[in-house]
Amino acid sequence: MIEQILSACASHGVQYRTQLLDRLHVSDITLETIPLFVRCADPLVLSWSQALVHANRPYAYYIDDNFWRIEGHTPLAAYYRHPLVRATLKFAVSHAQSVVTNSVELAKFLSRFNDRVAVLPTFFDFSLIEDVRPVATDEVRIGFAGSPSRIDDLELVTGLIDPILEKFPKAAFEFAGVLPRGVEIRERVRFFPHTNDYKSYIKFQAERNWAIGLAPLLDHEANRGKTDNKYREYGACHIAGIYSDIPPYSSVVQHSVTGILVKNDSSSWFEVLVSLVGQRDKQKAIADAAFKHVKARYDVTHVSYEWAEFFKRLASDEAQNAKPLEQSGLDAKRFWRRIERIRLLVAVTYEEGGFSLVIRRILRRIMGIRRGTV
Numbered sequence: 001m002i003e004q005i006l007s008a009c010a011s012h013g014v015q016y017r018t019q020l021l022d023r024l025h026v027s028d029i030t031l032e033t034i035p036l037f038v039r040c041a042d043p044l045v046l047s048w049s050q051a052l053v054h055a056n057r058p059y060a061y062y063i064d065d066n067f068w069r070i071e072g073h074t075p076l077a078a079y080y081r082h083p084l085v086r087a088t089l090k091f092a093v094s095h096a097q098s099v100v101t102n103s104v105e106l107a108k109f110l111s112r113f114n115d116r117v118a119v120l121p122t123f124f125d126f127s128l129i130e131d132v133r134p135v136a137t138d139e140v141r142i143g144f145a146g147s148p149s150r151i152d153d154l155e156l157v158t159g160l161i162d163p164i165l166e167k168f169p170k171a172a173f174e175f176a177g178v179l180p181r182g183v184e185i186r187e188r189v190r191f192f193p194h195t196n197d198y199k200s201y202i203k204f205q206a207e208r209n210w211a212i213g214l215a216p217l218l219d220h221e222a223n224r225g226k227t228d229n230k231y232r233e234y235g236a237c238h239i240a241g242i243y244s245d246i247p248p249y250s251s252v253v254q255h256s257v258t259g260i261l262v263k264n265d266s267s268s269w270f271e272v273l274v275s276l277v278g279q280r281d282k283q284k285a286i287a288d289a290a291f292k293h294v295k296a297r298y299d300v301t302h303v304s305y306e307w308a309e310f311f312k313r314l315a316s317d318e319a320q321n322a323k324p325l326e327q328s329g330l331d332a333k334r335f336w337r338r339i340e341r342i343r344l345l346v347a348v349t350y351e352e353g354g355f356s357l358v359i360r361r362i363l364r365r366i367m368g369i370r371r372g373t374v
Contacts, residue, residue, distance in 0.1 A: 238290075240282070
């Protein structure tokens with residue numbers, strides 16, 4: 001997603017190039033380049049950030065999730081609880097010339113590590129869906145798309161599925177990327193695999209013709225630090241959204257106009273769903289109002305100016321006495337960081353599924369290398 005805003009910044013004189021961490025080289029970081037690490041807690045970031053600090057070279061760090069406060073027992077939570085990941089996050093964030101985020105709540109948390117935190121506006125790239133045509137349907141489709149890490153949040157709506165289907169014969173639930181615990185796939189409950197490609201992910205939502213989009217968030221510190229992604233996506237795709245009444249949604253959704261804000265209890269969610277499923281006119285009114293608001297406030301072509309000005313200020317505030325990066329010292333550190341990364345992934349995999357899962361993933365990795373797919 002960050003590439004969308006960086007690409008839009010080109011019209012304001014800001015140029016960028018994307019490089020994967022594994023392929024990053026000293027020659028990529030010239031004196032005219034300011035590295036921007038995006039949502040990265042890989043041990044290799046520790047080596048690079050330490051090298052940059054030693055050379056008195058500035059860098060920025062973008063983060064849109066509170067990785068310190070992820071709850072639950074998912075592999076993602078286990079990864080970010082690991083001491084090496086915590087050490088990487090702390091050093092990289094603490095020593096950045098600027099920490100970039102989109103959430104005021106998250107900015108407050110990040111300020112304990114670094115007082116140079118910039119809160120930049122969120123955005124949506126409407127070019128991703130400009131040629132998409134929703135499929136025709138007479139169903140009232142109720143949808144949710146997200147990663148498997150969102151499974152705990154879906155507990156808020158799991159118990160409502162059967163009562164809604166029974167009450168409304170035209171209703172159907174669609175889940176992409178994650179299926180609520182205990183829910184079985186059947187005629188009017190569908191599941192679609194997760195995709196890492198953001199453009200495909202957004203096109204899917206726009207094509208499925210969801211009448212209602214679900215955005216449940218359990219009320220804890222990590223969720224309060226999230227961005228308003230679901231609101232921007234639902235609004236852009238002409239979907240009437242139902243949102244937990246906590247940040248990040250409570251500060252942007254106009255209740256009953258651009259979306260529905262609901263308390264985090266099953267009875268409140270059920271009441272709102274019953275009301276909205278049965279009112280096609282209200283669905284359309286909310287979807288239209290949300291689209292207009294998202295287009296006016298979040299269109300990447302408008303928001304890019306503020307981001308571009310931030311990068312220009314960052315570039316003008318160059319560090320004095322900058323030194324060249326030392327490739328030889330980095331090579332040794334990167335070797336050991338890769339070893340540490342392997343140990344980290346093995347530890348997290350073992351916690352997720354035991355020794356058998358570790359062996360399966362090692363074998364799959366070996367086979368992928370042999371086939372040239374990894």
